[in-house]
Amino acid sequence: MDNIGLIKKLREETGVSISECKKAIEEAKGDIEAAKEVLRKWGKTLAGKKSERKTSCGIIEAYIHSDKKSGAMIELRCETDFVAKSDNFKNLARELCLQITAMNPVYVRPEDIPVEVLEKEKEICRGQMKDLKKPAQIMESILEGKLKKFKDGVCLLSQSWIKDDAKNVKDLVDDYVAKIGENIIVKRFVRFEI
Numbered sequence: 001m002d003n004i005g006l007i008k009k010l011r012e013e014t015g016v017s018i019s020e021c022k023k024a025i026e027e028a029k030g031d032i033e034a035a036k037e038v039l040r041k042w043g044k045t046l047a048g049k050k051s052e053r054k055t056s057c058g059i060i061e062a063y064i065h066s067d068k069k070s071g072a073m074i075e076l077r078c079e080t081d082f083v084a085k086s087d088n089f090k091n092l093a094r095e096l097c098l099q100i101t102a103m104n105p106v107y108v109r110p111e112d113i114p115v116e117v118l119e120k121e122k123e124i125c126r127g128q129m130k131d132l133k134k135p136a137q138i139m140e141s142i143l144e145g146k147l148k149k150f151k152d153g154v155c156l157l158s159q160s161w162i163k164d165d166a167k168n169v170k171d172l173v174d175d176y177v178a179k180i181g182e183n184i185i186v187k188r189f190v191r192f193e194i
Contacts, residue, residue, distance in 0.1 A: 010032055010036070010039075042178065059089065078184050083182050099169055100156065100189050110155050
């Protein structure tokens with residue numbers, strides 16, 4: 001496949017601008033999978049740069065599962081009303097609602113977990129490990145691993161994305177930041193279940 005075909009294919013698969021796709025293909029020396037990884041890395045860099053921008057616009061999206069027994073509602077913020085009305089932004093909001101409905105997160109990000117909840121989880125983990133005969137530093141390492149797993153399970157942005165477990169939800173949001181070119185913030189969400 002020639003470079004133009006690769007650029008077109010990468011553009012269709014990622015939604016990133018043609019010029020960025022061309023640069024990524026050149027950096028990856030024609031390897032489309034490597035180019036996707038390059039774009040993902042650039043997206044994370046772009047997301048870091050955009051994260052300081054004010055997000056005063058956005059949408060509220062809702063999803064109700066087909067069994068009518070569970071659903072979610074999310075407040076997703078961006079910088080401009082133009083982006084808030086775009087199909088890409090609406091699609092991200094819908095994907096996040098699906099994630100929330102399926103995986104039942106409690107917090108948006110790990111920093112949102114109250115200290116007392118983390119302390120209680122540490123107590124539970126220590127109780128589970130009390131019979132292990134390991135050195136203190138290994139026990140501490142095990143405790144940190146268990147806490148990370150807990151945080152990944154209860155925080156939306158840390159969870160593995162249900163449609164591609166090779167990336168987490170924060171990676172998904174960062175991909176959309178790169179695609180759209182604006183800061184995107186998950187402000188809050190709520191999940192309902194009967």
